[in-house]
Amino acid sequence: MPMPLPDRDTIIEQAFPTIANNGGYTITSPETPSYNCIAWAAHADHHWWEPDPSFQYFWPKSVRRAYTIDSYVAAYSTIGYVVCADGELEEGFEKIAIFTDASNVPKHAARQLDGTLWTSKLGRHFDISHALHGVSGAAYGTPSVFMKRLRAQT
Amino acid sequence: MLATLAIAPFSVIGTAGFGDVAIVVEQSRNQAFEYFTSAVTTETLRQKFERLADTWQKETVLVSNIGLIQSNPSYLGIIAMGKDALPFIFNNMRQNPNHWFIALNAITGVNPVQENDRGNVEAMTTSWLQWAKKNAYATS
Numbered sequence: 001m002p003m004p005l006p007d008r009d010t011i012i013e014q015a016f017p018t019i020a021n022n023g024g025y026t027i028t029s030p031e032t033p034s035y036n037c038i039a040w041a042a043h044a045d046h047h048w049w050e051p052d053p054s055f056q057y058f059w060p061k062s063v064r065r066a067y068t069i070d071s072y073v074a075a076y077s078t079i080g081y082v083v084c085a086d087g088e089l090e091e092g093f094e095k096i097a098i099f100t101d102a103s104n105v106p107k108h109a110a111r112q113l114d115g116t117l118w119t120s121k122l123g124r125h126f127d128i129s130h131a132l133h134g135v136s137g138a139a140y141g142t143p144s145v146f147m148k149r150l151r152a153q154t
Numbered sequence: 155m156l157a158t159l160a161i162a163p164f165s166v167i168g169t170a171g172f173g174d175v176a177i178v179v180e181q182s183r184n185q186a187f188e189y190f191t192s193a194v195t196t197e198t199l200r201q202k203f204e205r206l207a208d209t210w211q212k213e214t215v216l217v218s219n220i221g222l223i224q225s226n227p228s229y230l231g232i233i234a235m236g237k238d239a240l241p242f243i244f245n246n247m248r249q250n251p252n253h254w255f256i257a258l259n260a261i262t263g264v265n266p267v268q269e270n271d272r273g274n275v276e277a278m279t280t281s282w283l284q285w286a287k288k289n290a291y292a293t294s
Contacts, residue, residue: 034251034275038218039273052220054256056267057272123215124214125216
């Protein structure tokens with residue numbers, strides 16, 4: 001029988017101090033090192049997506065491996081996403097947000113669930129649902145690029 | 155006696171007015187002595203691995219970027235243990251698969267993971283545990 005998921009987590013609340021006042025969060029899956037936020041945003045929960053130069057992890061073959069926003073956008077483009085203006089809900093589309101730090105280096109990605117909630121895998125920790133800006137801050141930066149694709153393409 | 159002779163000249167230099175270079179040499183000798191004696195006398199290899207692994211896990215659990223995960227000082231500390239770390243890494247990943255692959259590659263110089271399994275943590279773990287068994291690192 002799977003372990004019940006906790007209602008709260010101190011690691012999350014310490015890393016994202018404004019999350020409680022920013023719509024809160026719900027833990028939605030057990031901890032696992034099997035996939036990361038970049039994969040989770042792409043609906044992949046059996047691979048860790050990583051543009052590591054040592055070629056040990058998965059990255060779309062046609063995309064240059066680099067920790068740059070261009071590389072991440074190109075990776076998501078391989079599964080049908082195109083850059084869009086914002087994270088507003090659009091009928092028939094699902095959206096992802098790529099978070100970057102002040103140097104524009106990708107730190108995180110989240111996937112839109114509905115008009116208010118997004119889903120994120122937090123490193124090797126839990127998946128959570130949260131408001132878009134609930135995980136903004138020092139750890140993950142801020143959402144800087146949004147992409148969308150037709151919701152049927154899963 | 156030999157050890158005393160090997161160390162003594164540095165102490166002499168450090169107090170004999172040889173300037174900044176002598177001071178740096180003296181400080182380096184003291185740091186090296188402290189490093190080696192603490193590693194040997196106060197902490198076993200297993201304890202050292204567990205301390206570093208625990209710190210690494212806590213400090214990087216929310217990080218999704220392997221580049222940052224592998225550059226954590228505790229992770230680098232485990233890599234610096236060299237082959238001494240291998241039995242502990244394999245035991246750890248047998249119980250709880252985790253991202254030891256960069257460390258294993260750095261220590262052993264090999265990568266037994268097939269291209270199709272890149273990023274599949276379970277398959278990568280299986281490949282490394284098979285490699286460990288083949289190379290007599292597996293304990294169970």
